[in-house]
Amino acid sequence: MRKTSVLERVRLFGRAGIDLLGTLGRSVIFLLRALFGRSSTGNGFQLLVKQLYSVGVMSLAIIVVSGVFIGMVLSLQGFSILAQYGSEQAVGQMVALTLLRELGPVVTALLFAGRAGSALTAEIGNMKSTEQLSSLAMIGVDPLKYIVAPRLWAGFISMPLLAMIFSVVGIWGGSMVAIDWLGVYEGSFWANMQNSVSFREDVLNGVIKSIVFAFVVTWIAVFQGYDCEPTSEGISRATTKTVVYASLAVLGLDFILTALMFGDF
Amino acid sequence: MSAESPYAVELKGVSFKRGERDIFKNVDIHIPRGKVTGIMGPSGCGKTTLLRLIAAELMPSQGEVRVNGLNLPSLSRGELFDMRKQMGVLFQSGALFTDLDVFENVAFPLRVHTQLPEEMIRDIVLMKLQAVGLRGAVELMPDELSGGMKRRVALARAIVLDPQILIYDEPFVGQDPIAMGVLVRLIRLLNDALGITSIVVSHDLAETASIADYLYVVGDTQVLGQGTPAELMDSDNPRIRQFMQGTPDGPVPFHFPADNYRDDLLRGR
Numbered sequence: 001m002r003k004t005s006v007l008e009r010v011r012l013f014g015r016a017g018i019d020l021l022g023t024l025g026r027s028v029i030f031l032l033r034a035l036f037g038r039s040s041t042g043n044g045f046q047l048l049v050k051q052l053y054s055v056g057v058m059s060l061a062i063i064v065v066s067g068v069f070i071g072m073v074l075s076l077q078g079f080s081i082l083a084q085y086g087s088e089q090a091v092g093q094m095v096a097l098t099l100l101r102e103l104g105p106v107v108t109a110l111l112f113a114g115r116a117g118s119a120l121t122a123e124i125g126n127m128k129s130t131e132q133l134s135s136l137a138m139i140g141v142d143p144l145k146y147i148v149a150p151r152l153w154a155g156f157i158s159m160p161l162l163a164m165i166f167s168v169v170g171i172w173g174g175s176m177v178a179i180d181w182l183g184v185y186e187g188s189f190w191a192n193m194q195n196s197v198s199f200r201e202d203v204l205n206g207v208i209k210s211i212v213f214a215f216v217v218t219w220i221a222v223f224q225g226y227d228c229e230p231t232s233e234g235i236s237r238a239t240t241k242t243v244v245y246a247s248l249a250v251l252g253l254d255f256i257l258t259a260l261m262f263g264d265f
Numbered sequence: 266m267s268a269e270s271p272y273a274v275e276l277k278g279v280s281f282k283r284g285e286r287d288i289f290k291n292v293d294i295h296i297p298r299g300k301v302t303g304i305m306g307p308s309g310c311g312k313t314t315l316l317r318l319i320a321a322e323l324m325p326s327q328g329e330v331r332v333n334g335l336n337l338p339s340l341s342r343g344e345l346f347d348m349r350k351q352m353g354v355l356f357q358s359g360a361l362f363t364d365l366d367v368f369e370n371v372a373f374p375l376r377v378h379t380q381l382p383e384e385m386i387r388d389i390v391l392m393k394l395q396a397v398g399l400r401g402a403v404e405l406m407p408d409e410l411s412g413g414m415k416r417r418v419a420l421a422r423a424i425v426l427d428p429q430i431l432i433y434d435e436p437f438v439g440q441d442p443i444a445m446g447v448l449v450r451l452i453r454l455l456n457d458a459l460g461i462t463s464i465v466v467s468h469d470l471a472e473t474a475s476i477a478d479y480l481y482v483v484g485d486t487q488v489l490g491q492g493t494p495a496e497l498m499d500s501d502n503p504r505i506r507q508f509m510q511g512t513p514d515g516p517v518p519f520h521f522p523a524d525n526y527r528d529d530l531l532r533g534r
Contacts, residue, residue, distance in 0.1 A: 038343045043377075135360035138320055139374045139422075140350040142342070146377075 027223045034148040034222075047150035055116045055151065056158025060165070062115055063108060067166040070107060071173030074098055078174075079182050088182075092189035093196040095174035096167075100197065100206045101262070104167035106254050109213035112159050113246035117221035120151055121242040124225025125235035133226075148222050155218025156211070163210035205261045212253060217246040270334065273298040273430050273462040274319055279328035281314060288314050290486040291328070301456050301463040303477035303494075305470065307508065310484040312466045313357075316434050319464065320354055321345050333429065350378060353423030357435045359415035361407040361422075367394070368403045371422045378426060393421040397451060413444030417451070424455060430462045431455065437469040445472060452476055470509065474498075482508055 004012075078094040124147060127133050133143040171193075178184040197203065221242045228238035274296035281289045288311040296302045296319075306312050317323040318330055321337040330337045335348055361370050371390045375381055381389070394400040397417040407415060416436065423431060436448055453476045456463040467473045474480065474494035482489045482497065482505050490497055490505040498509055504516045523529065 033342075130363070131356045131358055131360035132362055134322060135354070135356055135362075135419075137322065137346070138349055138352065138354040138356075139377070140346045140348075141377055142346055 023227070026227065027219070030144070030148075030223055030226060031152075031219055034144040034152055037142060037145055037149075044145075044150065047146065048153055051150040051154035052158055055120070055154040056162065059112060059116050059158070059162055062111055063162045063166050064169050066107060066111055067104075067169035068173035070103060070166075071095060071099065071170030071175075072177045074103075074170070075174035075177040075182070079178060079184070088184055089188040090192050091178045091182075091184055092171075092175065092193040095178070096171055096193045096197050097202060099167040099170040099174075100202045102206075102254070102258070104170065105163045105206050105210035105213055106250060108159060108163040108166045108210060109217055109250040110247055112155075112162065112214075113217045113221070113243055113250070116155065116158075117217050117242050117246050118239045120155070120218070120221040121225040121228070121239045122235055124148070124151075124222060125228040125230070125238050128226065128228065129230035129232075129235060144226075148226060151222050152218050155221070156214050159214030159217065160207055160210040163206070163213075167206065201262075205257075208261075209254065209257050212257060213250050216249045216253060220246045220249065271298055272296060272331075273333060274464065275329070275331040276315075276318070276325075277329040277331070279318065279325045279330060281311075281318060281323065281325050283314075287486045289318075289325075289483075292483070292486075292488055294481055294488060296462060296464055297479060298462050299456075299460055300478040301453065301465060301476050303473040303480045304464060304466045304483060305468060305473055305480060305508070306483040306489070308468055311486075312468070312483060313434055315483065316354075316432055316464070316466045320349070320352065320432060350426060351429045353426070353428035353431045355416065355419050355423050355431070355433045355436060357438060359407075359412075359419035361410075361415055361419055363407050365407075366403075367399065367405050367407070367410070367418050370407070370418060371425055374422065374426045389425060390421075393425050394418075396424070396455070397421045398447065411444075413440050413448070416440075416444075416448065420448075420451065420455075424459065424461075427459065428461060430464065432464045432466070434466050435468070436465065437467055437472045449476055470511065484508070 074095045075091055078091045078098075079088050082088045082091055082094065124133075127143075127147065133147065136143045136146060175189060179186045179189055224238040224242045224245075225235075228234045272295045274294075276292055276294040279289055279292045279294075280287070292315075294304075294315075304312055304315060314323065318325055319332065321330070321332075321340070324338050332348060333351060335344075337345065337348070340348060362373065365373065368390055371393055372386050375386050375389060379386075391400055391403070394403060397420050399414060399417050399421065402410065402414065402418070407418075410418065433452065436452065437445055440448060449472050452463060452465065455461065465473055465477060474497075477494060479491070480494055480497050481491045484504065489508075490500055490502050492500070497505055500506055500509070507516060
């Protein structure tokens with residue numbers, strides 16, 4: 001194998017840095033043009049509704065099923081731990097706080113990246129490789145406004161709603177296990193939850209988290225599709241990047257947001 | 266250049282680079298208004314890049330690209346999209362929108378750029394589809410069409426707004442003889458009937474020469490030659506002669522530059 005000189009390594013490192021900055025710059029310009037550029041068609045609302053269905057409604061099944069199961073598992077695990085301290089009546093509080101503060105926004109964002117995010121990247125990448133984006137531009141329609149913007153807004157709107165649905169069905173799943181299966185008294189399950197969950201501290205912070213995640217995940221997904229190499233391999237790489245980058249971004253941002261919201265600095 | 270200029274498209278001193286590699290160096294091309302102009306050259310010489318420069322999908326690193334008097338590199342993004350309404354492009358793959366049927370594909374430019382009533386849109390779409398012989402395929406989806414049919418639907422979509430300039434990217438590639446004949450006839454017919462300027466980017470010599478009023482041969486970052494098909498056939502330039510006669514050996518090498526063949530075989534991997 002050829003040896004790489006120190007100078008060559010420095011050069012490669014510098015090249016990678018320049019490429020990274022270039023990609024970041026392109027992605028910011030892309031986002032600003034898509035959100036604030038001049039619209040060349042008048043049917044933006046219709047396009048948004050179509051994308052809300054494809055991005056949001058079509059993700060409902062996976063969100064609801066995952067939410068129910070995660071709520072049920074939380075309840076089971078929580079009960080067995082809390083029972084050691086004789087506090088099993090607090091299982092409702094634990095399930096609700098865990099879902100509203102953390103698992104609702106985070107797991108929804110991860111599932112959204114895997115289902116809707118990868119689909120967005122593949123769809124836009126495929127449009128690019130089959131020259132449909134170029135074709136739109138040649139018809140005098142800006143693909144950033146016609147294709148990208150409705151998908152971005154659909155992601156921004158639908159993910160926080162999906163995160164709320166996730167938390168609600170998760171709490172329902174948790175209550176089912178705790179009350180109907182493990183025999184926790186129904187009154188204390190709900191009363192503990194009501195007493196300990198604060199709207200501003202827990203519900204609102206969870207919603208803020210999911211708005212931030214929605215922004216980042218959808219941005220990554222549509223940009224990867226738009227910027228990908230227009231080949232089968234390029235689309236496949238872009239789809240993988242969407243899931244990996246979006247997941248890492250969500251987990252990293254979750255730590256930062258949690259520290260800011262609940263860190264008591 | 267005004268709208269009355271004899272040239273619909275002008276490239277003046279255009280250079281274009283991909284990374285460090287020159288694709289075009291100081292190229293001058295003048296596309297006459299109302300004629301069919303062929304841009305020809307061997308594969309990989311930058312013909313499609315030239316098309317994308319004319320359509321302002323790419324910007325030159327140097328020089329002017331003027332379409333109907335407008336210098337494209339100096340236009341804003343919004344002005345570029347407005348300018349493109351005067352232009353139709355037929356892509357090599359057809360580039361039909363896969364989620365729309367044939368009718369909606371052709372109606373798309375009308376729906377986004379006009380406020381025409383539905384009955385009128387229907388009539389215009391059917392007329393354009395009739396012109397390309399596919400009125401009967403109006404309800405089919407793109408994946409139900411053959412390659413040649415896709416290109417004809419794309420052609421109907423490209424002319425639906427009655428553009429002043431129509432650009433064809435390799436329209437003859439992968440066509441069977443019947444579809445090829447239909448396309449050749451259509452390009453000439455549409456040009457004469459609609460009075461538009463047609464630019465055919467292709468490496469199919471016989472078909473392009475049979476319909477073009479004027480030809481440019483590009484290669485090696487330059488315009489190698491220009492003239493009517495008859496003039497180019499009689500050219501003394503060895504590069505043009507090699508291309509027009511389709512001979513494998515000549516100034517344009519068949520082989521990509523490589524090390525000595527014998528040494529390469531004996532060296533192993």
